[in-house]
Amino acid sequence: MMNTNQPQIDEERIGKLIVNAAFSIHKELGPGLLEKVYEVCLYHLLIKEGLQVQRQVDIPIHFRGIQFNEGLRLDLLVENKVIVEIKAIELVNPVWNAQIISHLKLTGLKLGYLINFNVPLMKQGLKRFIN
Numbered sequence: 001m002m003n004t005n006q007p008q009i010d011e012e013r014i015g016k017l018i019v020n021a022a023f024s025i026h027k028e029l030g031p032g033l034l035e036k037v038y039e040v041c042l043y044h045l046l047i048k049e050g051l052q053v054q055r056q057v058d059i060p061i062h063f064r065g066i067q068f069n070e071g072l073r074l075d076l077l078v079e080n081k082v083i084v085e086i087k088a089i090e091l092v093n094p095v096w097n098a099q100i101i102s103h104l105k106l107t108g109l110k111l112g113y114l115i116n117f118n119v120p121l122m123k124q125g126l127k128r129f130i131n
Contacts, residue, residue: 105131
């Protein structure tokens, strides 16, 4: 019996492409640039891989019978399955971990990444989340 809490193979494939692209960008550009630069580069690399990618996606919130679109925006949504939040900061605030977890719960998606490009080694800036 398959554990439904684990991402499906398609999400895993997408995740590997995201991680590989992040490493490639970091190797070529290094740390110290604006988040938007990394976002655009990651978007274009994933598009080149044949993935459907959306930038700055507003996600509606449902609360006690009302729906509103303010307040939840994803940096990247890949194949309508994987969330990517991009940072370029020295210290990661723990609230960003909670933010990714909330985004996964609110969207019903299973896999998300928090990628901080402002690190000496890319592996230090990658965090994977499973809902």
